[in-house]
Amino acid sequence: MEHITAASNADPAELARFNALAARWWDEKSEFKPLHRINPHRLNWIDKLTGLAGKAVLDVGCGGGILAESMARRGAAVTGIDLADQPLRIAQAHAEGQKLALAYAHSNAEDWAAGHGGQYDVITCMEMLEHVPQPAAVVAACAAMTKPGGWVFFSTINRNSLSFLLAIVGVEYVLRLLPRGTHQYQRFITPAELGAMASAASLRLVEQRGLGYNPFTQRFKLHRFTGVGYLLAMQKA
Ligand code: SAH
Numbered sequence: 001m002e003h004i005t006a007a008s009n010a011d012p013a014e015l016a017r018f019n020a021l022a023a024r025w026w027d028e029k030s031e032f033k034p035l036h037r038i039n040p041h042r043l044n045w046i047d048k049l050t051g052l053a054g055k056a057v058l059d060v061g062c063g064g065g066i067l068a069e070s071m072a073r074r075g076a077a078v079t080g081i082d083l084a085d086q087p088l089r090i091a092q093a094h095a096e097g098q099k100l101a102l103a104y105a106h107s108n109a110e111d112w113a114a115g116h117g118g119q120y121d122v123i124t125c126m127e128m129l130e131h132v133p134q135p136a137a138v139v140a141a142c143a144a145m146t147k148p149g150g151w152v153f154f155s156t157i158n159r160n161s162l163s164f165l166l167a168i169v170g171v172e173y174v175l176r177l178l179p180r181g182t183h184q185y186q187r188f189i190t191p192a193e194l195g196a197m198a199s200a201a202s203l204r205l206v207e208q209r210g211l212g213y214n215p216f217t218q219r220f221k222l223h224r225f226t227g228v229g230y231l232l233a234m235q236k237a
Helices: 012-024 033-050 066-073 085-095 109-115 135-145 161-174 191-200
Strands: 056-060 077-082 102-106 120-126 146-157 203-214 219-223 229-236
Touching (some): 012 085, 033 066, 033 120, 033 146, 033 203, 056 135, 066 102, 066 120, 085 102, 135 146, 146 191, 146 203, 191 203
Parallel strands (some): 056 077, 056 120, 120 146
Antiparallel strands (some): 203 229
C-alpha cells in the first residue's frame, strides 16, 4: 500500500481555517461554542465506557484541547496531536500550570502510528474525519495504535439530504453556529462507510449515539438518531 504521509492526507485549506480561528478556541461564545457544548456529553459517554482514570489516551485532531484537557482532568494520561500549529499552541497555553498528565505534539495519526503501535487504551478522533481527504487511513492508524481490547471513538457527520439541510444550511447559514464553509458535504461520512473502514482495521462497533441539537434551548444531547451528527465507540479485537 502507498504510504500516506501528513502532506498527502491533510487538506491545507482546512488546516488554515483552524489556524485562523484558533485564538478564540476557549471562548465559549465563539465559533467553538458547539464543541464546548458537546463536550460534557461526549466526555461522560467515553468515561462511562472506558473508565478514563489511569488510561493512556491519544486524542487525534485535538485542536485547542477541549476534549483532551477534559479527559486529563478525569485522570487519564492524554496526548493530543494535530497538524495545525495555532490550535496546538492554544491547547498548550491553556493546560499550563494545571498539573495534568497532558502533552501535545504536531503530528497526524498516520505518522504518530509509526512510533506508537499498540500503545493506547483509548483513542479519540472527534469532529475531524470530515476534514480529511482519506479518512480510512486515519481510522487504520488509530486502530494500529490501540492495545488489544482498547477503545477507539470517532465522531463525524452523516451524509444525506437531512444532514445537508441541518448541518450545513441550518448550522452555517440559518443559525450561524459555525462559519460558512466549515463543512463540505462530500466529506461527510455515513455510519456504514465508517463502520466498513473500522472493521477493515479490526475494530468492532460497540455503541453508537446521535448528536441532537435543540435550537430553541440551544442544548445538545446524545440520542439514538444517527442521521446527522453521530459518534461511534469501537473496540479493537
Ligand atoms: N477534536 C477536537 C477538534 C475538532 S476541529 C474537538 O472535537 O474538540 C478539527 C481539528 O482537526 C482541527 O484542529 C484541525 O487542525 C485538525 N485536523 C484536520 N485535519 C487533520 C489531519 N489530517 N491530522 C490531524 N489533525 C487534523
